[in-house]
Amino acid sequence: MSAPYQLVHYALHGEKALLPKPGHTAWAYVRDVAQAVVSLLECENRRYVYHACSIYPFSMLDFAQELSKYFPGFEAEVCDDPSLANVHFFSQKDNGLFDMEGVRADSGFVPEYNLEKAVADYVLWLKKNRR
Template sequence: MILVTGGLGMIGAHTARALADLGQQVVVTAHRSTAVPSFLEGEVVVEQLDVTDRSAFLELGERYDVTGIVHLAGSIPGDDPVAYFRTDTAGLFNALDAARTWGVRRFAVASSLGVYIGQGESPWHEGIPLPAVELPHLIIAFKKAVEPLTTHALQGSGVQPVILRIGSTWGPLMDPESPFNFVPPYVSAVLQGETPDPLYAEDGGDSCYAPDAGRAIALLMTADALNHETYNVSSGRPLAHRELADALQQPCKSGGQANPHLDISRLRADTGFVPEYDTAQAVAHYVAWRSGNAR
């Protein structure tokens, strides 16, 4: 059985569904809301858990034969950065403690494409140096710290670490007014009958539809062998804003320049991952989902 913490969030829920589709038994944790999205109903076991509670976390191992952990649980920073770091570090340490105690096969943890900020080379691949630059957000700072904490904590344990440098992911269950990705708010405006501000046609950058991101993570957890500890998780191609506008029949402005995107050669080589959705298919799927769901 594979444990997915934060398994009812956007990436977690799609990861859990992909694991179930691959024939895995899955238990997901959620801290506050345990409302299960329709695509997960009957597919997973749900446990309400505060991942900062070490005893409660370790008790899961008494009820389930957990063979792998995908740690995606996290909080949103408030006004106190120390409180945010304390909370999410406690959750990470408890997950690592559980991985070592239970002797799981693999421990995957969410990092971010934000660790590459400041690196001018594009596309971003796992072998390029990570720049020592000021980071724009507390979440990215924490994700960058997660990587060495995880690999060092698991050394000599027999547990294989899998660092997930997750790209700019959007899709069902994301906050439709999210400040972290412009696609859901743009789609929301169209669905509400508004005309969003025209996008620059050539602007864009990394993008991955959530069901594809979940399937990539599931493949990393179930592959017979992995040749690396760190993997980019995304579509492997930049999303040009003209593609999004065309899919929603909206006008564009000429000009713009794409931002870097993630190279997924490692992911593809070790798992055979190929994205299922192109931009038009992702937009159509998301619009259909939003027609019956608030987020």
């Protein structure tokens, strides 16, 4: 499971999330990725490869802190001993944001969902669709 999914799971169940590190990497919100794809499908001149990610840097610890605004009692922290973490990342190394200039130059698309807007939108969707 992705780190965001794991954090949402713990938030929904009122469990404390223990991260092995803050988790800085090129996270993306699905609505931005979908809109990037649509904008590229509609443009006339396309390259072969594009990056689709956020232009707003944030860590999974930031994501967890934003989630706590919607789930009272939810806590997350980076643990001193990474082996005790209950949130797991796909990669041990963090990376930076990817270059979105190609998408912007070819289609005019610029991601609109910063961390706060993405979490608010996702929590609203989750409340409407959770079974």
